[in-house]
Amino acid sequence: xxxxxxxxxxxxxxxxxxxxxxxxxxxxxxxxxxxxxxxxxxxxxxxxxxxxxxxxxxxxxxxxxxxxxxxxxxxxxxxxxxxxxxxxxxxxxxxxxxxxxxxxxxxxxxxxxxxxxxxxxxxxxxxxxxxxxxxxxxxxxxxxxxxxxxxxxxxxxxx
Amino acid sequence: xxxxxxxxxxxxxxxxxxxxxxxxxxxxxxxxxxxxxxxxxxxxxxxxxxxxxxxxxxxxxxxxxxxxxxxxxxxxxxxxxxxxxxxxxxxxxxxxxxxxxxxxxxxxxxxxxxxxxxxxxxxxxxxxxxxxxxxxxxxxxxxxxxxxxxxxxxxxxxxxxxxxxxxxxxxxxxxxxxxxxxxxxxxxxxxxxxxxxxxxxxxxxxxxxxxxxxxxxxxxxxxxxxxxxxxxxxxxxxxxxxxxxxxxxxxxxxxxxxxxxxxxxxxxxxxxxxxxxxxxxxxxxxxxxxxxxxxxxxxxxxxxxxxxxxxxxxxxxxxxxxx
Numbered sequence: 307x308x309x310x311x312x313x314x315x316x317x318x319x320x321x322x323x324x325x326x327x328x329x330x331x332x333x334x335x336x337x338x339x340x341x342x343x344x345x346x347x348x349x350x351x352x353x354x355x356x357x358x359x360x361x362x363x364x365x366x367x368x369x370x371x372x373x374x375x376x377x378x379x380x381x382x383x384x385x386x387x388x389x390x391x392x393x394x395x396x397x398x399x400x401x402x403x404x405x406x407x408x409x410x411x412x413x414x415x416x417x418x419x420x421x422x423x424x425x426x427x428x429x430x431x432x433x434x435x436x437x438x439x440x441x442x443x444x445x446x447x448x449x450x451x452x453x454x455x456x457x458x459x460x461x462x463x464x465x
Numbered sequence: 466x467x468x469x470x471x472x473x474x475x476x477x478x479x480x481x482x483x484x485x486x487x488x489x490x491x492x493x494x495x496x497x498x499x500x501x502x503x504x505x506x507x508x509x510x511x512x513x514x515x516x517x518x519x520x521x522x523x524x525x526x527x528x529x530x531x532x533x534x535x536x537x538x539x540x541x542x543x544x545x546x547x548x549x550x551x552x553x554x555x556x557x558x559x560x561x562x563x564x565x566x567x568x569x570x571x572x573x574x575x576x577x578x579x580x581x582x583x584x585x586x587x588x589x590x591x592x593x594x595x596x597x598x599x600x601x602x603x604x605x606x607x608x609x610x611x612x613x614x615x616x617x618x619x620x621x622x623x624x625x626x627x628x629x630x631x632x633x634x635x636x637x638x639x640x641x642x643x644x645x646x647x648x649x650x651x652x653x654x655x656x657x658x659x660x661x662x663x664x665x666x667x668x669x670x671x672x673x674x675x676x677x678x679x680x681x682x683x684x685x686x687x688x689x690x691x692x693x694x695x696x697x698x699x700x701x702x703x704x705x706x707x708x709x710x711x712x713x714x715x716x717x718x719x720x721x722x723x724x725x726x727x728x729x730x731x732x733x734x735x736x737x738x739x740x741x742x743x744x745x746x747x748x749x750x751x752x753x754x755x756x757x758x759x760x761x762x763x764x765x766x767x768x769x770x771x772x773x774x775x776x777x778x779x780x781x782x783x784x785x786x787x788x
Contacts, residue, residue, distance in 0.1 A: 335469055339743075342476020421472050422743040428479035 307388055310395025311379060314387075317402030318375035321455065325368025325409025332361025332417030339421040343428040353427050353434045360441045361417040364409035367452040371405045375459050387464065394462065401458030408451035416444040468744040474539040475743060478752045481535070482740070484511065485752075485788045486759050491766070495779050500770040507763065521767045525760055532756040541749060547599075548637050548646055549754070552653075554581055554599070555630035558606055561586035562622055566613045601636070605629030624678045631657055631680030638683075645739060645747035649754065652735040655684040656728045659705065659713060662694035663724065666701045670694070684709070722782045729784045733758055737787065755787030762786070 340354035373382070375398060380386040423437035490510070494503050504519050514530075517523035536546065553576040560574040565587065575583040581598070589595065590610060595603045609625040612618065631654050638650035658679045665675045675691035685708050693704035698717070705714040716727035732754070739751035762784045769779040 335472055339472040339476040342473040342478075343480055346477050346480035418469075418744075421469075421476075424476060425479045425743045428476060429483060 307386075308390050308392075308395070310390030310392050311387055313392070313395030314375065314379045314390060314398035315381070317399035317406075318372045318379075318381075320399075320406040321368040321371040321375065321402040321409075322365075323368075324406040325413070326365040328410035328413025329362045329365030329368075332364075332413040332420070333358060336361060336417050336420040336424065339424045343424055347428065347431075350427055350431055353431065354424050357420045357424050357427065357438065357441065360420050360445065361413045363445060364405075364413040364416075364448050367448060368405050368409050371402055371452065371455045371459060374456060375402055378459060378462070378464070391465070394464065397462045398459065401455055401462060403455075404451035404458075405448075405455040408447055412444055412448040412451075416441050416448075419444055471746050471749060472744065474541065475745075475748045477535075477539065478748050481752060482755075482788055485755055486510070486763070486786055487788050488786050491762060491783055491786060494763070494766050495776050495783065497770070500767055503763075503767055503770055512763075521764075521771075525764055525767075528756070528760050528763075532753055532760075536749070536753055539749060541746070545643065545646065545746065545750065546753070548634075548641070548650065549750070550578070551630055551634055551637075553578060554602065555605075555626050555633075557581055557583070557586050558598075558602060558609070559623055559626045561590050562606075562610050562613050562626075563619060565590055565610075566617065567619075601633040602629065624674075627657075627661070628678055628680055635680055635682065643746050643750070645736065645745070645750045648735050649732065649750070651683060652732050654680055654682050656731050658682050658685075658687060658690060659710065660728060662690050662701055663698075663717065665691075666694040666696075666698045669697075720781065726782060726784060729758065729761075733785050733787055740788070751787065758784055759786065 336358040340358045343354050344351050376382045379390065379398060419441040423440050426437040427434055494506055497503050497506060500521065501519070504521060504524065507513065507524060512528055513524035514527040517527045557575050557578060558581075561583070564574065564583075575586070581589075585597075589597050590606070593607075593610075595606050598606055605626055605628075609622045609629075612625055613622040634650045635654050638647045638654065641647050641650070661678050662675060664670075665678065670678075672691050672695035675694050676688065679687040679691055681687055690701075690704065693700045702714040702717055705711065705717070713724065713727050713731075716723040736747075736751040736754055739747040742748055765782050765784075766779060769782065
């Protein structure tokens with residue numbers, strides 16, 4: 307197995323691992339806030355559940371990039387690029403980094419914004435629409451990094 | 466990350482805040498005909514418990530128990546509330562010393578406290594078992610008890626205990642890791658110093674007496690406060706006007722009850738930013754303090770209604786609400 311393939315694989319793993327860590331932490335902490343609200347006002351369950359789930363998308367984006375990368379380097383198709391050179395492997399590695407790094411950081415900040423928005427819903431359930439927009443803004447940057455990673459991974463030339 | 470340890474508690478508190486009494490609720494209660502009407506209003510708002518009936522004391526006790534019960538349920542460290550209970554603890558110390566030395570007082574002079582209620586406080590003082598007290602109280606207890614036994618001067622005893630209480634609170638405000646506790650204790654020490662200065666000015670206390678009574682505080686120079694209080698009420702009002710407390714000076718010009726109202730409102734102002742803080746212990750402690758303030762205000766209204774006060778007189782005595 308070539309060092310290039312190993313690098314590409316490490317990149318693919320990082321995309322899922324780091325974005326997944328961010329999302330797991332974010333959904334967990336936002337879930338605590340949501341549980342607090344539902345303890346006192348069970349009617350708000352659906353609204354706070356949506357807010358809790360928002361930081362979970364980064365993990366899905368990371369998984370998507372991992373699938374595309376694994377597919378391109380042949381791991382998923384059963385014919386791995388065992389002769390991949392170092393530079394190509396490095397390109398795959400860096401192509402996975404946007405969603406890995408931005409996914410982790412954006413999930414952290416989106417979770418904090420979601421918690422603040424859960425506070426809005428707790429006090430003013432009728433303002434759910436506005437409350438939803440604040441954490442959704444953070445999603446923009448996770449989507450941008452997802453696009454960057456997908457564009458990079460799908461356009462790396464393979465020999 | 467520490468700020469995120471309380472997100473569940475803050476979530477619950479956000480919902481609970483909706484049921485706090487607002488200024489408009491207080492206005493409506495003041496406008497009601499009598500005590501019975503106020504009790505009905507409170508019961509419509511869910512105040513009291515099944516067995517509290519129409520008894521004002523039992524309704525208020527039930528509300529105190531609910532507020533404390535919620536804190537226990539949320540798993541907030543008791544040490545946080547120990548700090549908030551310093552004034553009650555030191556009050557019980559004063560009440561205990563006076564009961565032993567003068568025979569007066571009785572159980573109504575004490576605050577209820579699981580650990581340092583009347584019986585335990587009297588035992589500690591009689592047996593001179595000061596080690597059973599929290600560390601910050603030991604020296605003050607010994608000193609105040611000694612003063613009372615030697616001089617029988619209740620005022621000197623009060624000064625020693627109150628000063629120790631303020632010093633303990635000031636120490637907490639410097640060392641706590643919780644911003645809300647720091648701000649609350651700092652604000653309480655400043656307001657209490659001003660109260661002491663106002664009383665000292667009104668009764669013609671000397672500068673030395675006031676220096677002994679006032680605790681160091683970061684909001685102003687207590688030496689200057691003592692000097693102005695020794696100069697009389699007018700000099701003290703000028704001092705307050707020029708040291709970030711013009712509302713206190715204005716309240717003093719209005720009436721003593723307006724000044725007391727300002728003191729409590731100032732503390733509520735300190736905790737009000739917690740209404741929009743989604744993290745940390747702040748909103749939880751602020752809610753508890755808001756409940757205490759609410760119960761205190763309702764007690765004032767009920768007592769005033771029972772004694773036939775005018776609406777204007779009650780309004781002057783009621784506090785601003787947190788929400």
